[in-house]
Amino acid sequence: MTLRVGVIGGGQLARMMTPPALALGIELQVFSETENSSARLATTRVGDYTKVEQVREFAKNVDVITFDHEHVPLSVLETLEAEGFSIQPSPKALKFAQNKLHMRQRLSELGLPMPVWAEIKTALELDKFISENGGVAILKTPIGGYDGKGVAVVRTSADASEWLEKIDEFGGSLLAEQKVNFVRELAQLVARRPSGELATWGLVQTVQRNGVCAEVLSPAPNSANTESAAKIAETVAIELGVTGVLAVEMFETETGELYINELAMRPHNSGHFTIEGSITSQFEQHLRAVLDLPLGSTTPTAAHSVMINLLGVNNTNDFVSLYPEAMKAHPTAKFHTYGKAAREGRKMGHVTVVGNNAETVLAEARAAASVCLKG
């Protein structure tokens, strides 16, 4: 018997699904946009994922289709699902990850904690929202934003004139959100399989720089919200019908309140630490979940894990050439590289350290990463 998973998208998430697929004897097939993607080792098709006939041909050779990213048009997925192909997560769930307005609407119905928000169609509506929310708003394009793209802080509709002028490109609406006065950001990962089983990892703290994840600390230090965060993520997974891994990014305020910021329905940067830091990594769990196999234990392998992203410092930065120095000084650090050409700010890899002392784990991870980022 061969279990076959098809992943659309050839980024680092598909790359990092390759090791657990190999261990479990799952045949991983990646539909990549380019020949030389991060996931080239498992790539079986290079093409255009917006073309339903190409995705259909790919789908015919696998048991289930899942994703490295959230950019596949819903119409493509709906067509294939109607034809009987297994799409995990299904387009019914994915539409809430693809469109932030749909997400806010649905989470509101569920009564989950969120920033105040509004659908914005005109400058007038935006100015009204800003004045009602302390003179500032977070404005987002409903579709296609990630890593700080598609997000702007606005204090007047004039700050948003460019987006307002081409609002039709965004489907006629923007999303305005209250600027939450948070003290830190958290992320809660959960996996769910089609038959309903859930598995939740511990709550983590994420440190963002310039809108991009820089560090992840597991567990989130001194949080009183571990249970409520898990409950929120489980509710989202169940009520939105998510399968596979779901990441719920949240703000935490000084008084300990949680606000849901973003959802991702796939393995997520905030869960890379699970490769070493959990008995079952998010990548293995995602494969199990989309195949509707029983989920693995999410018990931590050590009291603390810290993951540091290796973001390109310039267009020639090559941290593989710094391995001799980095590995010598940091024998417990686990280095991950995504096989991408260097570019400033690009997610090129990450470093994880696990251990029983929070301070030394954090210090080691930062020190190991800093060697790789000398540029």
Next chain:
Amino acid sequence: MTLRVGVIGGGQLARMMTPPALALGIELQVFSETENSSARLATTRVGDYTKVEQVREFAKNVDVITFDHEHVPLSVLETLEAEGFSIQPSPKALKFAQNKLHMRQRLSELGLPMPVWAEIKTALELDKFISENGGVAILKTPIGGYDGKGVAVVRTSADASEWLEKIDEFGGSLLAEQKVNFVRELAQLVARRPSGELATWGLVQTVQRNGVCAEVLSPAPNSANTESAAKIAETVAIELGVTGVLAVEMFETETGELYINELAMRPHNSGHFTIEGSITSQFEQHLRAVLDLPLGSTTPTAAHSVMINLLGVNNTNDFVSLYPEAMKAHPTAKFHTYGKAAREGRKMGHVTVVGNNAETVLAEARAAASVCLKG
């Protein structure tokens, strides 16, 4: 910068080198004997490793050549080394792993603890050895034995008549060894890089059934020999000039004496537990070592690890189809499958469990394996 490692042999060891190669951004290239080997994902050439011109073409595209098995003719490797290719471990070391007579001779010179042994060329010599060693001997072909093959227990030269008749096929000699009255078998893994650095894992106990490794317990329970075993393995690695991972299999007697049984100069079945049970797995360490990169920490990730081999119970046994049952009952078990066609007795995969209680770890590993082996 791209680091490129070429592995000769497409078995499960090459397969299990693939995940750490991917994580570290090392380009792994496998020279396999067949299209559909265990290591097919990383296979870049299918051919005959006994042909120097084929191995040379393969070697031209990598920075270093290493091995999944010990069957490449020394003459091929010596030719390529003389031409300037990096072969790790070098043929100077490998000859001691390939030929058990050379190994015994060299370890005797080093004064390392071993069974009494003799080179046997005639029935007369064998009968003399048997009578001098309690009426029994372990007879081995010097080259090509593994997993119980090429090994026989003999009580008279008549038991060895078949081998003695075709002794020229074995280079004119057999190896006779004293039958050690051991209480258990141990294995000591060490890695060494060309520039000299050593990294030693903890001593493990191996349980053999029908000459094949069945279980590995890390650490070896109640052994007073952890330091002496490490010292033995380090001495072998240094004095024989081994690079990459070296496994030293040993007997332990009731009175706690150690006797070196076999050497393997590559990742070894006794080290599969390191994938989950050590900060640096034997597969990552082997890649680092042959590239002369600094070695990673060999600190255990938990107090106890147990690995159970999944040996084919028949020719149709398919434990992937038993995943639903096995994973449901054993969420902490890590399942590994090698992507091979089923065959009775064949190493098809393994299961590892790590944790802090020796008894529960062993029980879980055995129970998880038993589900997969229902046949």
